[in-house]
Structures are given as C-alpha cells and as structure tokens.
Amino acid sequence: MTLSIYILRRKESNPKRGGREREGRSEKLSREETMRLLTHNMLSCNIKGVTNGFPLRLEAEKWVEKEVELNADFLRGIFPKIEYKALVGAAKSIGLDDLLPDDADPSMVASDDFLRRFHHALLEIHVEEGALVCPETGRRFPINKGIPNMLLHEDEV
Structure with missing residues (x-):
C-alpha cells in the first residue's frame, strides 16, 4: 500500500513572530504504510x-x-x-x-x-x-x- 502525504507550507505573516513570511509550497512524500x-x-x-x-x-x-x-x-x-x-x-x-x-x-x-x-x-x-x-x-x-x-x-x- 502506498500512502501519499501532502505537507503544505503556506505564506504566513504573524506579527507575534516578527512578521516573518514562509514561502508557500507543497511536497509529496510516498512510503509504504x-x-x-x-x-x-x-x-x-x-x-x-x-x-x-x-x-x-x-x-x-x-x-x-x-x-x-x-x-x-x-x-x-x-x-x-x-x-x-x-x-x-x-x-x-x-x-x-x-x-x-x-x-x-x-x-x-x-x-x-x-x-x-x-x-x-x-x-x-x-x-x-x-x-x-x-x-x-x-x-x-x-x-x-x-x-x-x-x-x-x-x-x-
């Protein structure tokens, strides 16, 4: 069985974290589960x-x-x-x-x-x-x- 896991990293602006922004992208990981x-x-x-x-x-x-x-x-x-x-x-x-x-x-x-x-x-x-x-x-x-x-x-x- 192959399971695909999608991890979404989104652009985030958080004033409590100094307004840092993270680049948005998606990764696909495959492995047997x-x-x-x-x-x-x-x-x-x-x-x-x-x-x-x-x-x-x-x-x-x-x-x-x-x-x-x-x-x-x-x-x-x-x-x-x-x-x-x-x-x-x-x-x-x-x-x-x-x-x-x-x-x-x-x-x-x-x-x-x-x-x-x-x-x-x-x-x-x-x-x-x-x-x-x-x-x-x-x-x-x-x-x-x-x-x-x-x-x-x-x-x-």
Missing part, C-alpha cells in the same frame, strides 16, 4: 492503571507478505531490543507456527538461516486489517489499512 511485526513488538497498552499491557495479542484479519531487502547488520543490531517471545507469539497468531524457533539467543544471529527467518517475521509480514488486544483489559485497538489506532478514550487516560 502497514504494520509490521516489528511495530507490534514495540507497542503496549497505556490505559491508566494497566500494569501488564505487553505484549498485545494480535488478531490479524488480513495480512500480506512484502519482500524487503535483507540487512544483516540491522537485524543483528535490533535483535537484543526485540522481545523475542512476543515476536514468536505474533507469528504464530497469524499461522506461521514453524517460522521461528520458540527460543533464541544472541549467538543465533550468526546463522544465515535464522537471520532470513527473523527478517521475514520482523519486516516482511504486513498486517493490514485486524486488532491488537490488551492482555489485561481486553481492550481492542483496531488496525485499519495497516495503521494501528492506539488512541485512548477519555476515561482511559
């Missing part, structure tokens, strides 16, 4: 009073695989920052039971086979529709068009 399992691994439930808001349970209604160039240095660097059991759980929740071993240690990033599997799970699985569910409260955060909506209701803040 879908939730990867990397994103899922970084999100948690921030509802007031929740002490066990991670990992969010992934309920994917629609997901796709999109090929991404493998960057071994990035994968080796991100591995210690990833909550590995949560990544395995997310992969299993969409039916990829045999993609990753249940347990992993830092020495495994030396294996090309493990790096390919880790890369595939982390970066090539894109969740387009579904929900993330708080493990403590059961609150569902919808994923629409690849974007998780983590906004809280007024009474949850």
